[in-house]
Amino acid sequence: MARIKIDQLSTVYPNGVRAVDSLDLEIADGEFFALLGPSGCGKTTLLRTIAGLEQASGGSVSIGDKDVTSFEPGRRNVAMVFQDYALFPHMTVSENIAYPLKVRRQPKTRQREVAERTAGSLSLGGLLERRPGQLSGGQQQRVALARAVAIDADVLLLDEPLSNLDARLRLEARTFLKRLQKDIGITTVFVTHDQAEALALADRIAVMEAGRIRQLGSPRDVFRRP
Ligand code: ADP
Ligand code: ADP
DSSP, X not given: OOOEEEEXXXXXXXXXXXXXXXXXXXXXXXXXXXXXOOTTSSHHHHHHHHHTSSOOSEEEEEEXXXXXXXXXXXXXXEEEEOTTOOOOTTSOHHHHHXXXXXXXXXXXXXXXXXXXXXXXXXXXGXXXXXXXXXXXXXXXXXXXXXXXXXXXXXXXXXXXXXXXXXXXXXXXXXXXXXXXXXXXXXXXXXXXXXXXXXXXXXXXXXXXXXXXXXXXXXXXXXXXXX
16 A cells, blocks of 8 residues: 655657656545546556656656655555456466465465455455356456455556456456445555446546646545536
């Protein structure tokens, strides 16, 4: 758990596109925060810059009381779920969820324990020995979430994690996501271009436009008709 503080952050791609442009933003400890806006406005780039997957061209990112601007992604204690989940097809659900622990050389008993607990909280308990190919889209999405939170990260970054689901599964996934976030109290930044999704999930919403924040507030503030 941690607050995220972004000061005058810019991310410029080698082709000169200024995808994030002198952006200021503070996200509270434990907040569920949505980044909303049309395709190309810079949401993914902002998320990737917080994660350290893109290098900031200017400004700073702090997580908790640490300025992480120059930290490698692995040292930021951030978990990220992408649009395409990227599960390992040859591993079981249990092995997928425990993978981050394996990489960190945690004991096998600990890997198993965390996989079981995390799977349980996302209603995947009966599926631990299956492989991703034997799961529905909604189940795969929950495995990706479980894998992301298996390490005790400070921050959870979600890049349109529900966009590949049909309408019914999306509703179900929203419920899981909200419950998970509440259970572990993790600071969450959620990228979407779907207003209903932001409205259903977020404590606060930032609407982005051309690399900047155009509007910021509670769902009620942001969606109130003028
Ligand atoms: P969003 O997530 O809101 O759709 P992106 O962050 O993906 O927006 O993109 C913001 C801008 O940066 C767009 O103009 C996009 O074309 C550009 N962009 C994204 N990724 C790259 C990249 N790897 N190289 C160059 N330009 C990029
Ligand atoms: P998103 O909106 O979620 O970023 P996109 O379809 O815009 O998805 O981008 C998919 C991939 O292509 C990303 O890895 C992004 O960095 C890259 N990309 C996007 N725009 C550009 C661009 N103008 N030049 C180079 N790469 C880009």
